Amino acid sequence: MALREKELTVGDRRETVVVDNLTRTQIVMYAGASGDYNPLHSDEVFATQAAGFPGVFAHGMLTMAMTGKALTDWVGNGRLKTFGVRFRGQVWPGDTLTVTTVVDALRDEDGEPVADLKITTTNQKGDVVLTGTATARLDA
Protein backbone atom coordinates (compact mmCIF):
# COMPACT_ATOMS: atom_id res chain seq x y z
CA MET A 1 0.00 0.00 0.00
CA ALA A 2 2.56 2.55 1.12
CA LEU A 3 5.13 4.17 -1.12
CA ARG A 4 8.70 2.91 -1.06
CA GLU A 5 11.56 5.36 -0.92
CA LYS A 6 13.51 3.71 -3.74
CA GLU A 7 10.53 3.82 -6.09
CA LEU A 8 10.29 7.62 -5.84
CA THR A 9 12.26 10.42 -7.50
CA VAL A 10 12.06 14.14 -6.84
CA GLY A 11 9.78 15.58 -9.50
CA ASP A 12 7.52 12.51 -9.71
CA ARG A 13 3.97 13.76 -10.18
CA ARG A 14 0.53 12.32 -10.08
CA GLU A 15 -2.81 13.78 -11.19
CA THR A 16 -6.07 12.62 -9.66
CA VAL A 17 -9.60 13.77 -10.46
CA VAL A 18 -11.21 13.85 -7.02
CA VAL A 19 -14.65 15.06 -8.07
CA ASP A 20 -16.32 15.27 -11.47
CA ASN A 21 -19.31 17.64 -11.56
CA LEU A 22 -19.60 18.49 -7.86
CA THR A 23 -23.23 18.33 -6.78
CA ARG A 24 -25.07 20.50 -4.29
CA THR A 25 -26.10 17.26 -2.62
CA GLN A 26 -22.47 16.36 -1.93
CA ILE A 27 -21.97 19.79 -0.34
CA VAL A 28 -25.01 19.08 1.85
CA MET A 29 -23.53 15.68 2.76
CA TYR A 30 -20.34 17.43 3.87
CA ALA A 31 -22.33 19.92 5.94
CA GLY A 32 -24.12 17.05 7.67
CA ALA A 33 -21.01 15.00 8.35
CA SER A 34 -18.75 17.86 9.43
CA GLY A 35 -21.36 19.84 11.33
CA ASP A 36 -20.54 23.06 9.45
CA TYR A 37 -24.05 24.18 8.50
CA ASN A 38 -23.07 27.65 7.28
CA PRO A 39 -26.01 28.42 4.92
CA LEU A 40 -23.58 29.88 2.35
CA HIS A 41 -22.90 26.27 1.38
CA SER A 42 -26.41 24.83 1.22
CA ASP A 43 -28.99 27.62 1.11
CA GLU A 44 -29.20 29.19 -2.36
CA VAL A 45 -31.70 31.82 -1.22
CA PHE A 46 -29.42 32.98 1.59
CA ALA A 47 -26.24 32.77 -0.51
CA THR A 48 -27.66 34.85 -3.36
CA GLN A 49 -30.23 37.22 -1.78
CA ALA A 50 -28.72 37.80 1.66
CA ALA A 51 -24.99 37.29 1.11
CA GLY A 52 -24.65 38.47 -2.50
CA PHE A 53 -22.86 35.45 -3.93
CA PRO A 54 -23.73 33.98 -7.34
CA GLY A 55 -24.85 30.79 -5.58
CA VAL A 56 -23.87 28.28 -2.93
CA PHE A 57 -20.27 27.11 -2.94
CA ALA A 58 -18.34 24.27 -1.34
CA HIS A 59 -16.81 24.44 2.11
CA GLY A 60 -13.07 25.07 1.80
CA MET A 61 -12.67 22.05 4.05
CA LEU A 62 -14.55 19.85 1.54
CA THR A 63 -11.98 20.84 -1.08
CA MET A 64 -9.18 20.08 1.39
CA ALA A 65 -10.77 16.73 2.28
CA MET A 66 -11.10 15.72 -1.38
CA THR A 67 -7.49 16.80 -1.93
CA GLY A 68 -6.56 14.60 1.03
CA LYS A 69 -8.13 11.62 -0.75
CA ALA A 70 -5.70 12.11 -3.63
CA LEU A 71 -2.85 12.12 -1.10
CA THR A 72 -3.85 9.05 0.86
CA ASP A 73 -4.61 7.16 -2.36
CA TRP A 74 -0.96 7.72 -3.30
CA VAL A 75 1.02 7.62 -0.03
CA GLY A 76 -1.12 5.03 1.74
CA ASN A 77 -3.15 4.86 4.93
CA GLY A 78 -1.87 6.48 8.10
CA ARG A 79 1.26 7.78 6.38
CA LEU A 80 0.79 11.55 6.55
CA LYS A 81 2.88 13.47 9.08
CA THR A 82 1.66 16.90 8.00
CA PHE A 83 -0.90 18.25 5.53
CA GLY A 84 -1.50 21.97 5.11
CA VAL A 85 -3.27 24.10 2.53
CA ARG A 86 -4.13 27.62 1.47
CA PHE A 87 -7.57 28.20 0.00
CA ARG A 88 -7.06 30.10 -3.24
CA GLY A 89 -10.46 30.18 -4.91
CA GLN A 90 -14.03 29.13 -4.45
CA VAL A 91 -15.38 25.78 -5.61
CA TRP A 92 -18.86 25.78 -7.15
CA PRO A 93 -21.46 23.12 -7.94
CA GLY A 94 -20.62 21.59 -11.32
CA ASP A 95 -16.87 21.94 -10.79
CA THR A 96 -14.45 19.15 -11.59
CA LEU A 97 -11.34 19.17 -9.42
CA THR A 98 -7.96 17.71 -10.28
CA VAL A 99 -5.25 17.32 -7.66
CA THR A 100 -1.65 17.45 -8.86
CA THR A 101 0.88 16.12 -6.38
CA VAL A 102 4.62 16.49 -6.98
CA VAL A 103 7.48 14.98 -4.97
CA ASP A 104 9.41 18.05 -3.80
CA ALA A 105 12.05 16.37 -1.62
CA LEU A 106 13.06 12.97 -0.29
CA ARG A 107 14.82 13.01 3.07
CA ASP A 108 15.09 11.40 6.49
CA GLU A 109 13.12 12.70 9.43
CA ASP A 110 13.25 11.18 12.92
CA GLY A 111 15.23 8.25 11.51
CA GLU A 112 12.80 7.29 8.76
CA PRO A 113 12.44 8.19 5.08
CA VAL A 114 9.84 10.81 4.21
CA ALA A 115 8.64 12.58 1.08
CA ASP A 116 7.73 16.27 0.98
CA LEU A 117 4.89 16.79 -1.47
CA LYS A 118 3.63 19.93 -3.21
CA ILE A 119 -0.07 19.95 -3.95
CA THR A 120 -2.16 22.00 -6.37
CA THR A 121 -5.89 21.55 -6.86
CA THR A 122 -7.38 23.09 -10.00
CA ASN A 123 -10.86 23.31 -11.44
CA GLN A 124 -11.99 22.49 -14.99
CA LYS A 125 -11.01 25.98 -16.16
CA GLY A 126 -7.46 25.53 -14.88
CA ASP A 127 -7.97 27.97 -12.02
CA VAL A 128 -6.07 27.05 -8.87
CA VAL A 129 -8.50 26.60 -5.96
CA LEU A 130 -6.06 25.24 -3.37
CA THR A 131 -2.31 24.90 -2.89
CA GLY A 132 -0.60 22.97 -0.16
CA THR A 133 2.16 20.78 1.13
CA ALA A 134 2.33 17.44 2.91
CA THR A 135 4.97 15.19 4.37
CA ALA A 136 4.46 11.43 4.25
CA ARG A 137 6.36 8.54 5.80
CA LEU A 138 7.76 6.07 3.28
CA ASP A 139 8.78 2.46 3.47
CA ALA A 140 12.54 2.06 3.16
Place this chain on the structure above:
Amino acid sequence: MVAKRFPVEAGHIMMFARAIGDENPVYYEETAADTDMGGVIAPPTFVMAAAQFDPDYTLRPRPGQPWMGSGRTPSGTAGQEGGGGGTGLHAEQHFTYHRPIRPGDVLTGESREGRRWEKQGKRGGTLKFSETIVDYRDAAGELVVTARMVGVVTERTPSEGES
Protein backbone atom coordinates in the same frame (compact mmCIF):
# COMPACT_ATOMS: atom_id res chain seq x y z
CA MET B 1 -14.46 25.61 17.53
CA VAL B 2 -13.69 23.59 20.63
CA ALA B 3 -14.99 20.16 21.54
CA LYS B 4 -14.44 19.30 25.17
CA ARG B 5 -15.33 15.68 24.40
CA PHE B 6 -15.22 14.33 20.85
CA PRO B 7 -16.07 10.61 20.85
CA VAL B 8 -14.98 9.08 17.55
CA GLU B 9 -17.50 6.64 16.09
CA ALA B 10 -17.22 4.32 13.07
CA GLY B 11 -20.59 5.48 11.72
CA HIS B 12 -19.48 9.10 11.83
CA ILE B 13 -16.27 8.24 9.96
CA MET B 14 -18.37 6.39 7.36
CA MET B 15 -20.63 9.42 6.85
CA PHE B 16 -17.64 11.72 6.61
CA ALA B 17 -15.87 9.47 4.08
CA ARG B 18 -19.03 9.26 1.96
CA ALA B 19 -19.37 13.06 2.07
CA ILE B 20 -15.86 13.59 0.73
CA GLY B 21 -16.35 10.93 -1.97
CA ASP B 22 -13.70 8.60 -0.56
CA GLU B 23 -14.42 4.87 -0.98
CA ASN B 24 -11.11 3.76 0.59
CA PRO B 25 -12.04 0.51 2.44
CA VAL B 26 -10.12 1.66 5.55
CA TYR B 27 -12.94 4.13 6.32
CA TYR B 28 -15.72 1.50 6.36
CA GLU B 29 -16.29 -1.00 9.17
CA GLU B 30 -17.20 -3.92 6.91
CA THR B 31 -13.93 -3.71 4.92
CA ALA B 32 -11.36 -2.03 7.20
CA ALA B 33 -10.22 -5.20 8.97
CA ASP B 34 -8.72 -6.47 5.71
CA THR B 35 -6.62 -3.32 5.15
CA ASP B 36 -3.05 -2.66 6.25
CA MET B 37 -4.40 -0.66 9.23
CA GLY B 38 -6.34 -3.66 10.54
CA GLY B 39 -9.40 -1.54 11.26
CA VAL B 40 -11.09 1.77 10.67
CA ILE B 41 -9.07 4.98 10.80
CA ALA B 42 -10.32 8.51 10.17
CA PRO B 43 -9.55 10.50 7.00
CA PRO B 44 -6.92 13.28 7.31
CA THR B 45 -9.35 16.17 7.82
CA PHE B 46 -11.81 14.34 10.11
CA VAL B 47 -11.14 16.46 13.22
CA MET B 48 -13.12 19.25 11.56
CA ALA B 49 -16.17 17.17 12.54
CA ALA B 50 -15.40 18.03 16.16
CA ALA B 51 -17.79 20.90 15.40
CA GLN B 52 -20.60 18.38 16.02
CA PHE B 53 -19.44 18.16 19.64
CA ASP B 54 -18.86 21.85 20.31
CA PRO B 55 -21.89 22.96 22.36
CA ASP B 56 -21.35 26.60 21.37
CA TYR B 57 -20.60 26.10 17.67
CA THR B 58 -22.17 29.07 15.87
CA LEU B 59 -22.66 27.43 12.46
CA ARG B 60 -25.35 25.01 13.68
CA PRO B 61 -29.00 26.07 13.94
CA ARG B 62 -30.74 25.59 17.27
CA PRO B 63 -34.47 25.13 17.91
CA GLY B 64 -36.22 28.35 18.83
CA GLN B 65 -33.22 30.57 18.15
CA PRO B 66 -32.70 32.93 15.21
CA TRP B 67 -30.68 31.38 12.39
CA MET B 68 -28.96 33.34 9.63
CA GLY B 69 -30.22 31.04 6.84
CA SER B 70 -33.40 31.56 4.86
CA GLY B 71 -36.93 30.80 6.03
CA ARG B 72 -39.72 33.31 5.56
CA THR B 73 -37.03 35.80 4.54
CA PRO B 74 -33.66 35.29 2.79
CA SER B 75 -31.88 35.70 6.12
CA GLY B 76 -33.29 35.01 9.54
CA THR B 77 -30.83 37.36 11.21
CA ALA B 78 -30.52 40.16 8.64
CA GLY B 79 -29.73 43.44 10.33
CA GLN B 80 -29.09 41.77 13.68
CA GLU B 81 -25.39 41.22 13.26
CA GLY B 82 -22.69 41.99 10.75
CA GLY B 83 -24.91 44.17 8.62
CA GLY B 84 -22.89 44.93 5.48
CA GLY B 85 -19.55 44.73 7.23
CA GLY B 86 -16.64 42.47 6.49
CA THR B 87 -16.61 38.77 5.98
CA GLY B 88 -14.70 36.06 7.81
CA LEU B 89 -13.01 33.52 5.55
CA HIS B 90 -11.01 30.38 6.06
CA ALA B 91 -7.62 31.22 4.55
CA GLU B 92 -5.43 28.25 5.51
CA GLN B 93 -5.67 24.94 7.34
CA HIS B 94 -2.74 22.85 8.55
CA PHE B 95 -2.65 19.50 10.31
CA THR B 96 0.19 17.71 12.09
CA TYR B 97 -0.53 14.03 12.68
CA HIS B 98 0.86 12.24 15.71
CA ARG B 99 -1.06 8.98 15.24
CA PRO B 100 -4.13 7.78 13.30
CA ILE B 101 -7.57 8.43 14.82
CA ARG B 102 -9.63 5.30 15.38
CA PRO B 103 -13.23 4.63 16.46
CA GLY B 104 -13.37 4.43 20.24
CA ASP B 105 -10.96 7.32 20.68
CA VAL B 106 -12.38 10.02 22.90
CA LEU B 107 -10.60 13.20 21.91
CA THR B 108 -10.49 16.55 23.62
CA GLY B 109 -9.74 19.72 21.72
CA GLU B 110 -7.96 22.55 23.43
CA SER B 111 -7.75 25.80 21.52
CA ARG B 112 -5.10 28.50 21.76
CA GLU B 113 -4.50 31.71 19.87
CA GLY B 114 -1.53 31.89 17.52
CA ARG B 115 -0.08 34.77 15.53
CA ARG B 116 -1.99 37.80 14.26
CA TRP B 117 -1.03 39.99 11.31
CA GLU B 118 -2.47 42.42 8.76
CA LYS B 119 -2.09 42.80 5.02
CA GLN B 120 -3.47 45.23 2.42
CA GLY B 121 -5.80 43.32 0.14
CA LYS B 122 -6.47 44.18 -3.49
CA ARG B 123 -10.25 44.04 -3.27
CA GLY B 124 -11.29 43.71 0.33
CA GLY B 125 -9.39 46.56 2.04
CA THR B 126 -7.28 45.64 5.07
CA LEU B 127 -7.05 41.90 5.67
CA LYS B 128 -6.74 40.82 9.28
CA PHE B 129 -5.28 37.34 9.71
CA SER B 130 -5.37 35.30 12.90
CA GLU B 131 -4.25 31.79 13.79
CA THR B 132 -6.10 29.37 16.03
CA ILE B 133 -4.36 26.18 17.08
CA VAL B 134 -6.28 23.21 18.45
CA ASP B 135 -4.50 20.32 20.12
CA TYR B 136 -6.54 17.13 19.95
CA ARG B 137 -5.52 14.67 22.66
CA ASP B 138 -6.71 11.17 23.50
CA ALA B 139 -8.03 9.97 26.85
CA ALA B 140 -4.45 9.32 28.00
CA GLY B 141 -3.53 12.93 27.26
CA GLU B 142 -1.34 12.04 24.26
CA LEU B 143 -1.40 14.35 21.24
CA VAL B 144 -3.25 12.83 18.28
CA VAL B 145 -3.65 15.73 15.82
CA THR B 146 -2.66 19.38 15.95
CA ALA B 147 -4.84 21.63 13.78
CA ARG B 148 -3.83 25.18 12.89
CA MET B 149 -6.42 27.38 11.23
CA VAL B 150 -5.71 30.75 9.65
CA GLY B 151 -8.77 32.94 9.39
CA VAL B 152 -8.97 36.25 7.61
CA VAL B 153 -11.45 39.05 8.13
CA THR B 154 -11.91 41.54 5.32
CA GLU B 155 -13.27 45.08 5.69
CA ARG B 156 -15.53 44.63 2.67
CA THR B 157 -17.13 41.54 1.19
CA PRO B 158 -14.96 40.46 -1.74
CA SER B 159 -17.11 39.67 -4.75
CA GLU B 160 -15.00 36.70 -5.71
CA GLY B 161 -11.96 35.09 -4.13
CA GLU B 162 -10.97 32.98 -1.19
CA SER B 163 -13.55 30.75 0.39
